[in-house]
Structures are given as structure tokens and as C-alpha cells.
Amino acid sequence: MDQRILVTGAAGRVAVMLRPLLLQRYGRLVLSDRTEPADLAEGEVFRQADLGDVDAIRRACDGVTGVIHLGGRPNDGTWAEVAAPNIEGVMNLFEGARRAGVERVVFASSNHAIGMYPRHRRIGTKEPVRPDGHYGLSKVFGEAVAALYADKHGMRCLSIRIGNVAPKPLDLRRLSVWLHPEDLLQLCAIGLEHPKLHHAVVFGVSDNVRTFWDNQEAFQLGYRPAHRAEDHRAHALTAQGEVAAETLADRFQGGAFAGNGFDGDAERTLWS
Numbered sequence: 001m002d003q004r005i006l007v008t009g010a011a012g013r014v015a016v017m018l019r020p021l022l023l024q025r026y027g028r029l030v031l032s033d034r035t036e037p038a039d040l041a042e043g044e045v046f047r048q049a050d051l052g053d054v055d056a057i058r059r060a061c062d063g064v065t066g067v068i069h070l071g072g073r074p075n076d077g078t079w080a081e082v083a084a085p086n087i088e089g090v091m092n093l094f095e096g097a098r099r100a101g102v103e104r105v106v107f108a109s110s111n112h113a114i115g116m117y118p119r120h121r122r123i124g125t126k127e128p129v130r131p132d133g134h135y136g137l138s139k140v141f142g143e144a145v146a147a148l149y150a151d152k153h154g155m156r157c158l159s160i161r162i163g164n165v166a167p168k169p170l171d172l173r174r175l176s177v178w179l180h181p182e183d184l185l186q187l188c189a190i191g192l193e194h195p196k197l198h199h200a201v202v203f204g205v206s207d208n209v210r211t212f213w214d215n216q217e218a219f220q221l222g223y224r225p226a227h228r229a230e231d232h233r234a235h236a237l238t239a240q241g242e243v244a245a246e247t248l249a250d251r252f253q254g255g256a257f258a259g260n261g262f263d264g265d266a267e268r269t270l271w272s
Contacts (some may be wrong), residue, residue: 009071017181051089057096066104076135086138106191112136115254124214132254150199158191162204168232176210180227
């Protein structure tokens with residue numbers, strides 16, 4: 001592929017699984033993070049950049065055709081903890097990419113953008129967002145920024161609401177939201193290569209019969225997941241047996257993120 005791809009958050013858990021697959025497909029990668037990964041491979045170049053520094057991000061984007069934005073805070077926290085990397089940082093990422101002439105951005109959104117939906121609801125990407133915390137709220141913001149830069153600045157952007165990326169699902173909930181790294185690669189490739197992409201939001205989920213989500217948007221773009229969560233059902237259910245008894249959080253798609261700090265009307269939220 002005649003593309004040079006920048007991966008932000010290159011030292012993070014998801015990037016570590018994805019980078020070898022990207023390198024095999026594209027042949028060369030630019031990696032960005034606050035600190036250099038210890039496992040740089042042949043074909044990978046590191047450019048240090050903090051998401052708080054738009055000029056550093058622009059320099060990291062020099063000569064790049066597409067960005068996979070995995071950087072930022074990967075979990076919930078106070079607003080101050082989330083806002084700097086996941087609000088200001090996302091704006092800096094898109095603006096730095098625009099200034100550098102980047103054509104495409106794949107934004108790692110999250111299932112936590114819709115985590116307050118109950119598990120008995122099957123939803124698509126056209127349903128209203130229902131974030132389950134500050135982290136999920138920041139991902140809703142990132143999806144909106146991607147839409148803005150597609151509409152107003154001509155980028156081609158794909159926002160992937162990632163479930164849980166891992167070699168296999170680790171419990172009952174993840175039988176529904178699991179995403180194999182190879183299927184994540186396929187979604188990233190759609191964002192980086194699809195000739196008719198403008199801006200789309202898709203679910204980052206493998207071929208899971210228990211999924212909460214209708215992923216028609218992804219299928220229409222050519223997504224054909226190759227991995228099935230049910231192939232790992234015995235492993236996931238065994239691990240589930242070691243988890244604490246069911247809680248309120250287990251009724252929401254976002255799991256623990258939805259339960260943290262919850263003091264609302266559970267039945268009204270679950271059935272609205």
C-alpha cells in the first residue's frame with residue numbers, strides 16, 4: 001500500500017496488538033506517544049508528541065496520509081483527568097492533522113459512548129448517544145469532531161466504537177462486545193482506504209451472535225468480521241464464574257463504567 005500511517009498512543013495496549021498487523025499491511029508506520037515504545041520494529045519510526053501540543057502533533061503528521069488515533073486516556077476519571085487528553089487532545093489531533101494535509105483519520109471511539117443503553121436493547125449507530133461517564137462523553141465529542149473535519153475540511157473520517165480488543169473474550173459481557181485485533185485491522189483499513197468514505201460511525205465488534213449492536217453501517221462499507229466470540233464461549237463462561245455476583249452495572253451495555261457513581265432511577269433509565 002502506498003500509504004504512510006501514523007498511530008497515536010503507540011505504546012498502549014490496543015496499539016501493541018494492532019501495530020504488527022498494520023506493519024504487515026502498510027510496510028511502514030509512524031508511531032507517536034509521550035514516551036517511545038520499547039519494542040520498535042523494522043519499518044516503525046517514532047515521533048514524540050503530547051496531545052496537548054498541536055505543533056508537535058502537526059510535526060508527527062508530516063508526510064503521513066492517514067492517522068489511527070488511539071491516544072488519550074483509556075478509562076474513566078474526573079472531568080479534569082479526561083478533558084485534557086480526550087477533549088483538548090482530540091481537537092489538537094484533528095487540527096494538527098489538517099495543518100499537515102492528512103487525508104484520513106480513524107478515530108478510536110468507544111462503546112462507552114452508548115454505555116447507558118440496557119443490554120436488552122439492540123441498537124444501531126443512528127440511535128441517540130447515551131454516554132456512561134466522562135470517558136464515554138469524551139468519545140461522543142470525538143465523533144462530533146470527526147464529523148466536523150469531514151464536513152468542513154474535507155477529511156475522510158471513520159469513528160469506531162470499540163468494544164473490547166483482545167485475542168479472546170474474557171467474560172460474559174465480552175462475548176457480546178469482543179473485537180479480535182484482526183477484525184480491528186479490517187475496520188481501520190476501511191477508514192484508511194475506502195474510496196467513498198466521508199464520515200461514518202461503526203461498531204468495533206467481531207462476529208458475535210450475542211452482540212448488542214446492529215453494525216449495518218460497517219457492513220455497508222464492506223466489513224466482514226472473520227472471528228466469532230462463540231468459538232471462545234467455554235473460556236469466557238469459565239472466567240465469568242470467577243466474577244462477583246450480578247450488579248446493577250451488569251444490566252447496562254457499558255458494564256462497570258455505567259455503574260460507577262450511579263445514583264439515578266435504575267428502572268427508568270433501563271426502560272427508557
